[in-house]
Amino acid sequence: MKRDKIKHVIKECLLLFLVSYIDWVIQGERRMLLRNIVLEDVVDFIMTYFAAITLFYFFRFISLYRKEILVKNGKIKILFRFIIGGLLVLLWETLIYLVYSTFYYQEPLTETSFFYNGVPMIILILGFLAIYFYNSNYRIAVQSNIMNSSSPILKELIVSKGDKKIIVPEQEFSYFFTKDKLVWLSTSQGSLYIIDHTLTELETILDSSQFFRINRQLILSKQVIQGYSPSTNQKIHVDFVKNERTALEDVMISKYNAPKFKKWISNK
Numbered sequence: 001m002k003r004d005k006i007k008h009v010i011k012e013c014l015l016l017f018l019v020s021y022i023d024w025v026i027q028g029e030r031r032m033l034l035r036n037i038v039l040e041d042v043v044d045f046i047m048t049y050f051a052a053i054t055l056f057y058f059f060r061f062i063s064l065y066r067k068e069i070l071v072k073n074g075k076i077k078i079l080f081r082f083i084i085g086g087l088l089v090l091l092w093e094t095l096i097y098l099v100y101s102t103f104y105y106q107e108p109l110t111e112t113s114f115f116y117n118g119v120p121m122i123i124l125i126l127g128f129l130a131i132y133f134y135n136s137n138y139r140i141a142v143q144s145n146i147m148n149s150s151s152p153i154l155k156e157l158i159v160s161k162g163d164k165k166i167i168v169p170e171q172e173f174s175y176f177f178t179k180d181k182l183v184w185l186s187t188s189q190g191s192l193y194i195i196d197h198t199l200t201e202l203e204t205i206l207d208s209s210q211f212f213r214i215n216r217q218l219i220l221s222k223q224v225i226q227g228y229s230p231s232t233n234q235k236i237h238v239d240f241v242k243n244e245r246t247a248l249e250d251v252m253i254s255k256y257n258a259p260k261f262k263k264w265i266s267n268k
Contacts, residue, residue, distance in 0.1 A: 050096075063130070064133065064137055082130045086123075086130070090123070097112070153207045175218060176195075178199060178218075182194050206219070226239045236261060237250075237253075238251045
């Protein structure tokens with residue numbers, strides 16, 4: 001939801017504010033308590049905070065862009081993305097400080113503390129961010145991909161219904177979908193359950209002969225599909241069995257996924 005997203009962004013900005021303050025104190029050899037602060041100190045801090053915000057969000061965008069593809073390609077591709085992203089961010093930060101030192105202090109960047117103080121700090125922060133993004137976005141999916149590479153089959157899910165825990169076998173999985181930033185399981189019995197897995201994780205541990213990732217919001221079981229028909233712009237319209245038609249109306253497959261879907265539905 002939008003409110004939760006706003007709260008999350010505020011927390012990130014506050015954390016970046018704290019990191020920027022510590023960096024500002026270390027680089028300027030200032031005291032933690034704000035005493036005898038002049039305008040130059042304020043400008044330096046604003047600059048440090050701006051650099052921290054751009055570093056975080058730029059690196060996050062590069063690291064997580066089309067992450068589903070990286071998960072499938074394994075740890076080497078993810079590491080390579082982090083390295084390239086880190087180099088791009090380092091170049092961006094260098095450009096920021098170059099402009100700042102040239103136009104505000106009117107001195108070359110080589111005469112500042114950037115290279116022997118700022119660069120190590122940036123590299124350290126990027127290292128922490130790489131570990132954080134990997135653990136929060138890639139680790140579980142990659143491990144599932146490795147552990148289930150020979151037989152990636154999820155046999156059952158344990159879900160909650162009130163205070164009870166219910167075991168739902170694979171045979172009852174109808175489809176998985178996202179709504180309001182939550183992942184839901186719809187069963188053949190018509191029940192809906194919130195689950196802890198993301199669709200990306202599910203894609204790696206479900207039986208690929210029985211489940212297909214239609215788009216970013218939906219994974220379908222073969223048992224709910226009655227057939228398909230061509231649509232406009234080389235897309236495919238999926239037809240569903242009678243009891244699923246209301247819930248899954250107007251599901252279209254893009255022209256890019258259409259060949260893969262036809263091959264999957266034909267068991268080839």
